[in-house]
Amino acid sequence: QVQVVESGGGLVQAGGSLRLSCAASGRTFSRYTMGWFRQAPGKEREFIAAIGWSSITYYSDSVKGRFTISRDNAKNAVYLQMNSLKPADTAVYYCAAGRLGGPSQRISDYDYWGQGTQVTVSS
8 A cells, every 4th residue: 555645835926836745655666657737626637747667657638748757766756747837727636546557647546546736826
């Protein structure tokens, strides 16, 4: 079983940057695909980015070119570097882990979820 804990959220002005971190437990972290999702008030949870065990990445069109996902298997950690933030990026951001062959945008593919971290982008 894997436990994931997000950190790094906060308040930032439009155009600014934030780096989210996700710490995961478990000896087999390197075998997991890790994903970032977000959920804004009144909206469904949506896929942002994912990174497979081989570090292949996949992004949603809404963040491609602005966000970068990376992982450090030695630290059991995954990161989401967010640049050029917009008010529309305001949401609770969730880290998730799944035993997959590669990155996936499907929520149902992920077995373990964190509690989320709030990101607020002011205009």
